[in-house]
Amino acid sequence: MDFTIDFTKEQIxxxxxxxxxxxxxxGVQSVILMDLAGNVIVNLDSGGTSHDxxxxxxxxxxxxxxxxxxxxxIGEQEFSLLFHKGEEExxxxxxxxxxxxxxxxxxxxxxxxxxxxxxxxxxxxxxxLV
Amino acid sequence: xxxxxxxxxxxQVKIVYYGPGRGGxxxxxEYINRKFKKRILNEMVTVKTYGDRTxxxxxxxxxMGEIKGHSIKIxxxxxxxxxxxxxxxxxxxxxxxxxxxxxxxxxLRREMNIRSLQNLKENLESFNKNINNIPLVMxxxxxxxxxxxxxxxxxxxxxxxxxxxxxxxxxQASAITGENVxxxxxxxxxxxxxxxxxxLE
Ligand SMILES: Nc1nc2c(ncn2[C@@H]2O[C@H](COP(=O)(O)OP(=O)(O)OP(=O)(O)O)[C@@H](O)[C@H]2O)c(=O)[nH]1
Ligand SMILES: [Mg+2]
Numbered sequence: 001m002d003f004t005i006d007f008t009k010e011q012i013x014x015x016x017x018x019x020x021x022x023x024x025x026x027g028v029q030s031v032i033l034m035d036l037a038g039n040v041i042v043n044l045d046s047g048g049t050s051h052d053x054x055x056x057x058x059x060x061x062x063x064x065x066x067x068x069x070x071x072x073x074i075g076e077q078e079f080s081l082l083f084h085k086g087e088e089e090x091x092x093x094x095x096x097x098x099x100x101x102x103x104x105x106x107x108x109x110x111x112x113x114x115x116x117x118x119x120x121x122x123x124x125x126x127x128x129l130v
Numbered sequence: 131x132x133x134x135x136x137x138x139x140x141x142q143v144k145i146v147y148y149g150p151g152r153g154g155x156x157x158x159x160e161y162i163n164r165k166f167k168k169r170i171l172n173e174m175v176t177v178k179t180y181g182d183r184t185x186x187x188x189x190x191x192x193x194m195g196e197i198k199g200h201s202i203k204i205x206x207x208x209x210x211x212x213x214x215x216x217x218x219x220x221x222x223x224x225x226x227x228x229x230x231x232x233x234x235x236x237x238l239r240r241e242m243n244i245r246s247l248q249n250l251k252e253n254l255e256s257f258n259k260n261i262n263n264i265p266l267v268m269x270x271x272x273x274x275x276x277x278x279x280x281x282x283x284x285x286x287x288x289x290x291x292x293x294x295x296x297x298x299x300x301x302q303a304s305a306i307t308g309e310n311v312x313x314x315x316x317x318x319x320x321x322x323x324x325x326x327x328x329x330l331e
Contacts, residue, residue, distance in 0.1 A: 006133075006134060008136060012136070013137065035133065037225020039133035039142045040133075052172045052173070054172065054191045054203070055189060058205065059189075062187060062218070062221055065224070066218065066221065
């Protein structure tokens with residue numbers, strides 16, 4: 001079984017629009033849609049920052065896999081909230097569909113509650129596109 | 131399977147260095163990182179325990195230029211070789227496009243090489259992949275040790291143990307001196323990319 005889904009140009013553009021409308025406009029620094037092999041599918045940022053997205057995606061895929069395995073050991077399907085809080089910047093992870101992950105990097109100007117709402121909204125829209 | 135982004139015309143290819151603990155996987159990537167500094171835009175990422183053993187993986191992204199109008203991004207990974215880290219090895223293998231098996235030439239490590247190869251087959255099977263259908267290169271590492279009088283396995287023995295069924299291209303290498311490290315990498319990239327070419331037409 002392969003983990004990567006192939007996307008068309010149109011799909012990628014539609015996903016970019018969703019992420020732009022739901023998350024970039026909210027003020028998040030960057031969003032990465034990636035697969036669990038660590039591939040970057042879509043990456044948008046608000047300008048100003050340039051993170052090393054490929055390394056981030058590789059580490060996020062490993063981290064997500066490790067945390068899911070921990071969940072299974074204690075009898076959970078998955079943990080619904082994966083969130084790392086920093087002094088300035090924070091990272092939020094969310095599963096989109098089985099093999100796709102949405103990673104959001106945002107600073108303290110964005111509230112976690114609102115972010116989670118918008119991420120959920122974006123995911124619902126992306127699920128219709130993939 | 132590699133990820134193709136038709137909008138950016140970019141392909142991401144995942145190559146994993148596999149093999150027994152202390153065989154020299156991380157040392158391969160460190161050499162490549164030094165030698166190709168100019169083409170590597172980002173820092174090598176390593177998740178290590180103290181004492182330099184790989185805990186999770188090493189990651190080295192590498193730009194390879196263009197093929198059929200697509201820019202090719204090679205992502206080199208190593209797995210942690212220690213037996214106890216199988217769960218993380220399996221995570222790193224997700225979506226693999228090509229594999230370098232780094233075997234340790236030291237006499238003492240003969241059994242560990244064989245077990246690690248068996249473990250690779252099993253892990254691939256858990257993803258419904260067959261080792262025979264995936265681009266693979268064998269590397270017999272630490273050939274330099276013979277000069278220090280440390281007993282190493284003859285190539286014939288290694289070929290018989292590791293490669294008699296698979297018949298993969300192989301290299302005698304030294305990740306420490308860099309001998310055949312680049313050749314190994316070029317070979318696996320060539321094999322992997324040629325299996326991809328058809329998809330890009
Ligand atoms: N003499 C010699 N030593 C080597 C060679 N390659 C690696 N080593 C040494 O072997 C040890 C282990 O090398 P690593 O590259 O860390 O091995 P690894 O396969 O990444 O090990 P794990 O992360 O535990 O899976 C280190 O001390 C290296 O310096 C080689 O070609 N010749
Ligand atoms: Mg290592």
